[in-house]
Amino acid sequence: MAVTLSDVANRANVSPATVSRVLNGNYPVAAATRERVLRAVDELDYVLNGPASSLAAATSDLVGILVNDIADPFFGIMASAAQSEMVGLDADGNGTGRAGGEKLAVVCNTGGSPDRELTYLTLLQRQRAAAVLLTGDTVDDPAHSAAVAAKLARLAEGGTRVVLCGRPSPAAHPDAVLAALPFDNRGGARALTAHLLELGHRRIGQVAGPAERTTTRHRLEGHRQALAAAGLGDAEDHERLTVHGSYDRLSGYRAARELLAREPDLTAIVAANDTVALGVCAALREAGLRIPEDVSVAGFDDLPFSADAVPALTTVRLPLQEAGARAGRLALGREEPPASGVAEVGAELVVRASTAAPGRG
Structure with missing residues (x-):
């Protein structure tokens, strides 16, 4: 039997109207209540239907880029490079002329929170995102890894292209990931x-x-x-x-x-x-x-x-710019994914003046 809006409301201990407000984003809802509703949606794997589904499908030009900390240049460089590929910009920020191929790229800042990462994945699933790009690492926790893998599988089943940049494919549901570009x-x-x-x-x-x-x-x-x-x-x-x-x-x-x-x-x-x-x-x-x-x-x-x-x-x-750009192209189908689904990104030692033999002075 299909999960209904009332089922979600019962699980979250709120009214159906509150669930609707959270999913439609058309009315302010307390942060704690919003988190509870989205958790219930995720646990029940609730899928919008009818007019709401049509509305969500109309946002298929949406692409989500998840980062741990947008203020950290490590993530900012990758996200910027990926976004430029997704919205049709060249390295100088000028249009590339790919008319009709541009996407609305939304950067989702998780703050390194596992719960926030899952919440954003839930929101992107609700919006029928065309692609989702996860950058950087994750917490070394089997339960969270399993939860993310399950969420990525649902996204892939719905037609979302999932690409990882800077993190390996999950052990569970690896087929849900179109391509993974882990760093060495x-x-x-x-x-x-x-x-x-x-x-x-x-x-x-x-x-x-x-x-x-x-x-x-x-x-x-x-x-x-x-x-x-x-x-x-x-x-x-x-x-x-x-x-x-x-x-x-x-x-x-x-x-x-x-x-x-x-x-x-x-x-x-x-x-x-x-x-x-x-x-x-x-x-x-x-x-x-x-x-x-x-x-x-x-x-x-x-x-x-x-x-x-x-x-x-x-x-x-680490070639952050190049890796981010490639991830963006993969997410939009502008580059063929690696045959195995995984392409490790190499790391290069750069020796400068801050290291020398001990006791040199």
């Missing part, structure tokens, strides 16, 4: 740590990202693989030399201070990303330490400011 975070981190080891560093601190994120796990795995290959595989030592935090400058500053307190003899610090590396550098300077003479610092991603930092930042380059 392990390989990049392994190359970065190997570079520091080749310089002679043996006491290397790690300012890692949030412990629950998949990117954090993959980059830590690559870092520790390089250490193990050099005979530095003490698990207890790894934990002492690792501090987790957010992907922002303040987190890098605080983590570096904590690492220095734990291990004053550190000669190098690997940061979760380039923004975090700036905070690390600030903490080292405050402690009277020189970069790289006393402590080498390395980042990840090669964000635009990295080459202009003082000293210029050694990092791992």
Whole structure:
């Protein structure tokens, strides 16, 4: 039996009129109530019908781009590149002349919240989005991964083209994803740590990202693989030399201070990303330490400011612009998906002035 609007109302403990208001977006509804209704819609897999369905189908030019933090250049670069492909703009922001092929690209900022990610996927399903592009990593949680996979399967069944950029295909329902462009975070981190080891560093601190994120796990795995290959595989030592935090400058500053307190003899610090590396550098300077003479610092991603930092930042380059643009083309069917459905995006070590042999000064 088909799920009805009343079924959703009963599940959410609201009136049918409230459910209608949430789904149509034509009347203000309290945020908590809206979340409860959308959760009930998702749990019951409610599908609009009749006139409401026709209205939703009329918005098939809609494309959703999910990001963890639009203020983070990592996500902004990918989203901008993908959006330019979707709305028919070239690299300079000019129209490409693809008349009739443009889409209304909506950037959905999840704030890294698993619940918000599922809510946006529900909303895009309700609107019969032509395509959905998920950028960046996700939480390392089997229950959430299963929920996302199920939601992507429903989107695909409804004709939505699903593309992942910077994250692997889900283990469940992999066929729901048209294409996945995961970053080689392990390989990049392994190359970065190997570079520091080749310089002679043996006491290397790690300012890692949030412990629950998949990117954090993959980059830590690559870092520790390089250490193990050099005979530095003490698990207890790894934990002492690792501090987790957010992907922002303040987190890098605080983590570096904590690492220095734990291990004053550190000669190098690997940061979760380039923004975090700036905070690390600030903490080292405050402690009277020189970069790289006393402590080498390395980042990840090669964000635009990295080459202009003082000293210029050694990092791992991810081709964010190119990956985002390709994801946009795949989402709109302007490029054939890879044969296996997955095309790993390579990472490249970029050596600059912030790393040098220990004790150089």
